[in-house]
Amino acid sequence: MTSGVAKSAVLAEIHSLARPLKSDRDLDGLVRRAADCRFVAIGEASHGTHEFYTWRDTLSRRLIEEEGYNWIGVEGDWPDCWRINRWVRGEAGQDHGVHALLGGFERWPTWMWANEEVAAFLDWLRGWNLARPMSRRVGFYGLDVYSLWDSLREIIGWLEDNVPDAVPAAMRAWQCFVPHHEDPHKYAWSTRLVPESCEADVIALLTEVRNRVSGQGDHGEGAFDAVQNAEVAANAEHYYRIMVRGDRRSWNVRDHHMADTIDRLSRHLGPASKGLIWEHNTHVGDARATDMAQDGLVNVGQLLRERHAADGVMLVGLASHRGEVIAADAWGSPERILPVPPARPGSHEDFLHEALGVPSVLDFGEDRSGPWLSTWLGHRAIGVVYHPERELGNYVPTRIGERYDALIWLEHTVALRPVHHEGPPREPEFETEPTGY
Structure with a gap:
């Protein structure tokens, strides 16, 4: 990617795919595309970025309201999320507010789900549900394996x-x-x-x-x-x-468990059910379009495509150029607001910044053979443990047109807002591989 011709072609392709992202109406194209899908997986480049959560919230609300999506599976523990599920569906815990409910998350890092952004979504979801009969209420479920x-x-x-x-x-x-x-x-x-x-x-x-x-x-x-x-x-x-x-096969045990849980939920909720999956890009974006495949690793996005292509699957990534993030210096340590430096030269984020310069939504369409969509470039992934000064290892070699079906691009982001600070971990987890997702 050194010649001016190659770079100009990449920038031109990015520009041709993008539409400015200013309001929820700018997601119209993704909403229309999701109408024919049974599963939409919406990622995030970190577990600690305000805009990743709020734009995922915005897209999810529209898919629930307009396209009949009736359950959400998240990168969280089943028992904790089951309590949330019963609360948002009006089945239990109705004398508790959403902040008390989220206070039940004790496994580090609690900020992943015990944050103001999730609280706002759950309050909205409960209100949506209570205005509808039980059979039409939307569920909220944990997909992870740790509990x-x-x-x-x-x-x-x-x-x-x-x-x-x-x-x-x-x-x-x-x-x-x-x-x-x-x-x-x-x-x-x-x-x-x-x-x-x-x-x-x-x-x-x-x-x-x-x-x-x-x-x-x-x-x-x-x-x-x-x-x-x-x-x-x-x-x-x-x-x-x-x-x-x-x-490293432990990664596959975890992602197979999450994909199998998605299948069990789909069977339990019936053939007309439609699911939203909220996880890190590293789980959502198809592993076959990254260097994970060389190590024999799979992920949820890959398994969804392999198992449910006929049902319709849309994978949506989120990415940003610079800003700040909530993360920790070490596994189990208190959270901090850390800087996210401008993207490394030659990365997907660097080209997106140069081509666009404003928040945008990119729908990749059917032809993924262009000079940007088909090229291997680094793509940033920030874990719950993050060291901005040693960021080279956070870039995953990626063919972005094969990894996702669409991308939400943000120029500058700010940190997530936890509802409480981390205490001593009740049941600390070792970092998983790839690190901290």
């Missing part, structure tokens, strides 16, 4: 209330983990030192819960919650056991 102990607690509670004779199977799994004091890393390290694990117990528990739900013919919300918590427990055990060995 091992919380999910075990939820399973035990459901079994005690519904099939108490199955509680012993849950308690065997619980007792297996008890010596590790609710620290998944202590458990995982123990399996590295001594080749004994709780795998058989959590698989037996998953089988027991599935059989009990199936045997009762119970396909209601409580039963679905119990089965999903059992899936989380089984996959979390697998994830931590692999991760502690430094095996």
Whole structure:
């Protein structure tokens, strides 16, 4: 990308694809395109940027209002998001305000979901839902795999209330983990030192819960919650056991779990359901269009396309040139407002800035063979741990026309607004690979 001709062609293509982004009406093209899709995955280049959350909120509201999207799956824990789901659907917790609800997020980094931007969206969503019959209310669900102990607690509670004779199977799994004091890393390290694990117990528990739900013919919300918590427990055990060995396949365990959860939600909510997925660009953008593919890594965007092409899938990335972000210096440390320096020369962000200079929305259309869409360039991805002075490693080689179907571009961004500051982590997680997403 050194010749003036090549650069001018790239800039011209970017300019031809872009439309200025000033209001929600400037998203009309994406909304029309989403009408024929069952899944729209909307990313973010960091978990700590105000504009990424607010534009994702704006697009999501329009898709809910105009195109019938009726559930949202996010990069969060199932038990925490299940409580939000019941609140926004008017099923429980109605005496609590949204800030009290978000105060229940305790896993670091809490700012991902316990922030003012999410609070505003959830308040709107609850109001939207309460004006409609239960069958037309929009759900909010966690897709992630981390909540091992919380999910075990939820399973035990459901079994005690519904099939108490199955509680012993849950308690065997619980007792297996008890010596590790609710620290998944202590458990995982123990399996590295001594080749004994709780795998058989959590698989037996998953089988027991599935059989009990199936045997009762119970396909209601409580039963679905119990089965999903059992899936989380089984996959979390697998994830931590692999991760502690430094095996990059733990990334695939996590993203397969999230994609499988999307499939379970779709089956549970019925063939007419339409889902929005909120995750980091690193999960949303098709891994085959990045260097992740060379390492055998997959992600949610890739799996959605592979599994649901016939249903219609749209992947939307978000990116910016400079500004600030909420992130931390180290895993488990308090959050800080950190600067985001101007994009590195020769990156996708650098060319977008030079070609556009204003917030824009770019719809890639069908032909992705142009000099920008088909070229490998660095694309910035900021994790929850971020060091602006060492930013080179934050650029992921990307063919952007294959990674996404559309891109929302922002010139200057500001930090997300947490509802509270980080306390000591209750159950700290190791960084995942790629780092911190």
